[in-house]
Amino acid sequence: MERLEHRLKAVSLGLSLAAGWALLALAIWIVVNVVLRKFFSISFQGVDEYGGYCLAVVATIGFAQAAFDRAHVRIDVVTRLLPLPLRAIFDVIALAALSFMAWTIAFRSLNVAMTSFGMGALATSPLRTPLVVPQGIWAAALFWFCAVLAFQMLYALVAIMRRDWLGIGERLGVPEIDQEVEQELQAARFRMGLSAKDEKGAHS
Numbered sequence: 001m002e003r004l005e006h007r008l009k010a011v012s013l014g015l016s017l018a019a020g021w022a023l024l025a026l027a028i029w030i031v032v033n034v035v036l037r038k039f040f041s042i043s044f045q046g047v048d049e050y051g052g053y054c055l056a057v058v059a060t061i062g063f064a065q066a067a068f069d070r071a072h073v074r075i076d077v078v079t080r081l082l083p084l085p086l087r088a089i090f091d092v093i094a095l096a097a098l099s100f101m102a103w104t105i106a107f108r109s110l111n112v113a114m115t116s117f118g119m120g121a122l123a124t125s126p127l128r129t130p131l132v133v134p135q136g137i138w139a140a141a142l143f144w145f146c147a148v149l150a151f152q153m154l155y156a157l158v159a160i161m162r163r164d165w166l167g168i169g170e171r172l173g174v175p176e177i178d179q180e181v182e183q184e185l186q187a188a189r190f191r192m193g194l195s196a197k198d199e200k201g202a203h204s
Helices: 002-039 047-068 084-119 132-161 165-172 177-192 196-203
Strands: none
Touching (some): 002 047, 047 132
16 A cells, blocks of 8 residues: 555656646746737737646646645544544545545546547637647546545545554644644755755754
């Protein structure tokens, strides 16, 4: 389970990095288009159209990474007061509800893409983009999110059988404040290219 989780996280991180580069490229494209339109009366076609496609796919890719980071919003005012086993059960129920919604949306998105493919639907813009392309990528990103949730659901079921309530809380529950702070510090170290060992060496 841990090896599979590590591989899934690696793929998710790679997709997230690619999504980040795509956003950066989109931002540069928009800036260049604005400057050319302002000073040279030249404008690229498709900035708004492909920008919308990019944002839809990037946001969907982020869903999976947010699941690993336990960043999806949950109201835990009441559940924090419950005993650990009950809190873990509610974490699993929340995961099941999210999984149900994710799979529903994913299959609907696939149906939309297949309908566009069958009709040969094109965008109404001058570029006449085949809609199945952005819709298909969007659907694939949604199914990746579903795959991550399916793995987490499998982990939850195994943990329930083992009565590993603490493990469910640590992997699937809402992170505590100190855990969120530690996650942010780790993310900052990663962005700066520093490991905890490097940081200690720098202080020494």
